[in-house]
Amino acid sequence: MSRQLSTVNVNEQRNKGISFKLDLQSYTLMIALVLIAVIFSIFTGGEYLSSRNLSNLFTQMSVIAVLAVGMTLVIVAGHIDLSVGSLVGLTGGIAAILQVWHGWSTFSVVFAAIIIGAILGLWQGWWVAYRAVPAFIVTLGGMLVFRGILIGLSKGQTIAPMSESFKQIGNSYLPYVPGYILALVSIVILVFWTIRNRSKRMNMGLMIPAATVDYGKVAVYSILILLITYMLNRYYGIPVPFLIVALLSIIFIFISNKTAFGRYIYAIGGNQEAAALSGINIKRNILWVFIIMGGLSGVAGVLLTSRLNAATVNAGNMYELDAIAACVIGGTSLMGGKGKIFGALIGALIMASIDNGMSIMNIETFWQYIVKGLILIIAVWIDISSKK
Structure with missing residues (x-):
């Protein structure tokens, strides 16, 4: 009896140690975010933490945050999507073309942008899942194809202005x-x-x-x-884009943690062979991951076009790298099988905070690229080191 009690006590202590370790790992991002806020607040004379700047910060991060939600699922499944920036530009451009040139209503163009994004995600997912073409190649090709379609459809023009109701999506506030x-x-x-x-x-x-x-x-x-x-x-008040990000995050956190589909994605990314032997339909689930990523790219395209009140041929340029960086900084492993949507959101906030703070300090743009690139390299190095 005493031996059983001692075994229970040892297990409890071990579980407490594991719990503490996991908590420490998850809160490291929060600590980093607080340090970034303190540093930029000092160097900007408190402007960084003003209500106006915080509102702008949450609005600016919304597009990357939406992409990071979908990218987390893609990377956890063991793949990558390099086309999301071009897809954001294309879906936002299609929304602008349909409204400005053809007079469609706001609801119709938003619905069309999301559906077109999902269909293009389906197209890419079919190549990856059912034709076994590496996602890196498929989405790299998609990045070029989608950007080319956008330039062709828009004839290289900036399409503006949008209707007042469409502008409200990315520029309104909850009272x-x-x-x-x-x-x-x-x-x-x-x-x-x-x-x-x-x-x-x-x-x-x-x-x-x-x-x-x-x-x-x-x-x-x-x-x-x-x-x-x-x-x-x-x-x-609370920016509507921030509310959209919060709603999508809640939905996909629930999907990833509480549904069979979410658990299948983690299983596929962790060990695809074991997942197949367990009876998981790998092709179908991978296909759905890319459909979801495409649909979320459509949402991001609508948010970006609404906030800018225009669609340009360069819209969404390099956004795929920001989304991937947000996921990696948030603890998502590029090896697959590990990652949390909440962590990716914090990663997106960190990336947006760095851009925002350096802009307030009037630091030249090239430094922003250098800093973000170094952060991405360090984040991947930390991930690889933790694996070892």
């Missing part, structure tokens, strides 16, 4: 009172979800973290939600 109501509802859902998860794990006989840990996290997240809402409401 103060609804913003606070949404924040309080989010906190209530967070508390309910935590209680439900603890109760579910208890009923299944699984290990439950200490109540102070779980509810401490809830308290920290709640404070952050209220603080962000307060800071954004000091300007015009």
